[in-house]
Amino acid sequence: MATRKKNMKFEEAIQRLEEIVNVIEDDSLSLEESIKIFQEGMELAAICNKKLDEAERRISVIMKGENNNLTEEDFIPEEE
Amino acid sequence: MIREPITVSELTSYIKSIIENDFELSGVLVRGEISNFKHHSSGHMYFTLKDENAKIKCVMFKGSNQFLKFTPEDGMNMIVSGYVSVYERDGQYQLYVLKMEPDGIGSLYLAFEQLKEKLQKEGLFDTERKKPIPLFPEKIGVATSPTGSVIRDIINVSTRRFKNVDILLYPVKVQGEGAAETIVEAIDYFNTRKDIEVIIIGRGGGSIEELWPFNEEIVARAIARSRIPIISAVGHETDFTISDFVADARASTPSHAAEMAVPSLADLTYKIESLKSALYMNLTSKFKNKRYSVNSMIRRLENNSPLSKIVQNIQYIDNLQNKIKFIMEKRLRESKNKYSILVNRLDDLGPGKILSRGFSLVEKDNKVVRSVKELREKDEIKLTMKDGSAYCKIEKIMEGSVWLLEKRI
Structure with missing residues (x-):
């Protein structure tokens, strides 16, 4: 479960988080279930924040080499 | 002048040579309406060009029509250029069309409208097809x-x-020959990668010719088959291309496309934090509610506990107690009275009263003597009176009734 969550995309995580907020508003949930789902929500929020923190700036460009093989190189936009 | 008959072929060939050698007919520009249009499987196009009073057969070979951006249709008004010649087998003179332009509107505009209509009919612009742009x-x-x-x-x-x-940039040609192909290549390449989550295709503003690659069918098809959502940002706000219609989102400018693709960090952080606090608030309020309901249950339980019943009935119990007490006291009082009566009666029957009247109790060897027959002379006896005892010795014994004895003395 935990690893599955870490591999989640940001969208999935935040979507699940929104779902959880909706679900926890539902009064039919037992207290145990609420606590469980609350913990899941907090974990997801942490994952979302972590994903934002971990994102790395990278601007690269696809270069076509000989034999049409493609390579990735850093891209520096030319100044005008 | 002797006239020798000639063959049909010879005649036709002669007519053909006359027509073909005519300067005017070797390069004509003709305006007319298309009818009986047929695009043959060979690739050649056959149609008739007409006006109110006349018509002419036309053919446009594959080599010429492959560059047409639009598809000719019956009823379209065209300006065509070409030359007139004869198709000998049918004896038919016809116009060999080299170029064709819609009359009144540009051919690119017509092509745009045609492709737009075609793709729309196929459902490529349907909103249900649009993939959401990831957050x-x-x-x-x-x-x-x-x-x-x-x-x-x-x-x-x-x-x-x-x-x-x-950001990963795939450099493409954005105008001119082969541009559409490189755009298709880029879209297909991005779709082979697992890490690309959104694609922006675009270019700056320009004429319809310059924007044309983004109106090409192959680009539209590449966008439609892309599994990754695509934002189309072509030209300025007022420029619309086929790409814009097929893409999952249309941005008015490249900057706008970047805004759509890239979230503001501040916005995202705010969103996460507000979800977090909503979650927290919900849980705590849930706890509060549960605690409240537990407390009210406790109150209800307390209100109905056996203890509370006792407390509620304490008055009754007090009453009962009082009643019991009263009865007991009454019984006690009655018993006491009975007792004292008995004691009095006991007193009356006991020796005290008799002794005080002057009678004495006679005992010998600690046994009460009731008859002189139990006594012998010289016996020691004890006389007990109301206020003490006297030890005596028997001197003489006389039998008979006391009362008689007394008289006798």
Whole structure:
């Protein structure tokens, strides 16, 4: 479960988080279930924040080499 | 002059040579309406060009018509250029069309309208087909020219919103021959990668000819088959291309595309935090509610406990107690009275009263003597009176009734 969550995309995580907020508003949930789902929500929020923190700036460009093989190189936009 | 008959072929060939050698007919520009249009499987086009009073058969060979952007249809008014010649087998003179332009509107405009209608009918513009643009794409693929302001604008806006943005540029030709093919290549390439989560295709403003690659059917098809959502940002706000219609989102400018693809970090952080606090608030209020209901249950339980019943009935119990007490006291009082009566009666029957009247109790060897027959002379006896005892010795014994004895004495 935990690893599955870490591999989640940001969208999935935040979507699940929104779902959880909706679900926890539902009064039919037992207290145990609420606590469980609350913990899941907090974990997801942490994952979302972590994903934002971990994102790395990278601007690269696809270069076509000989034999049409493609390579990735850093891209520096030319100044005008 | 002797006339020798000639063959049909010879005649036709003669007519053909006359027509073909005519300067005017070797290069004509004709305006007319298309009818009986047929695009043969060989690739050649056959149709008739007509006006109110006349018509002429036309043919446009594959070599010429392959460059047409639009598809000719019956009823369209065209201006065609070409030459007139004879198709000998049918004895038919016809117009060999080299170029064709819609009359009144540009051919690109017509082609645009035709492709738009065709793709719309296929459902390629349907909103149900549109994929959502991810909130926070881990990597953005950009297909545009590596030079110029478009890529710079995209990078600037993206990094301003989210400093750690990850962008992969696939350089493409954005106008001219082969441009559409490179755009298709870029879209297909991005779709082979797992890390690209959104694609921006675009170019700056320009004429309809310059924007044309984004109106090509192959580009439209590449966008439609892309599994990754595509934002189309072609030209200025007022320019619309087929790409814009097929794409999952249309951006008015490249900067706008960057705004759509890249979230603002501040916005995202705010969103996460507000979800977090909503979650927390909900849980605590849930706890509060549960605690409240537990407490009210406790109160109800307490209100109905056996103890409370006792407390409620304490008055009754007090009453009972009082009653019991009263009865007991009454009984006691009655018993006491009975007792004292008995004691009095006991007193009356006991020796005290008799002794005080002057009678004495006679005992011998600690046994009460009731008859003189139990006594012998010289016996020692004890006389007990009301206020003491006297030990005596028997002197003489006389039998008979006391009362008689007394008289006798």
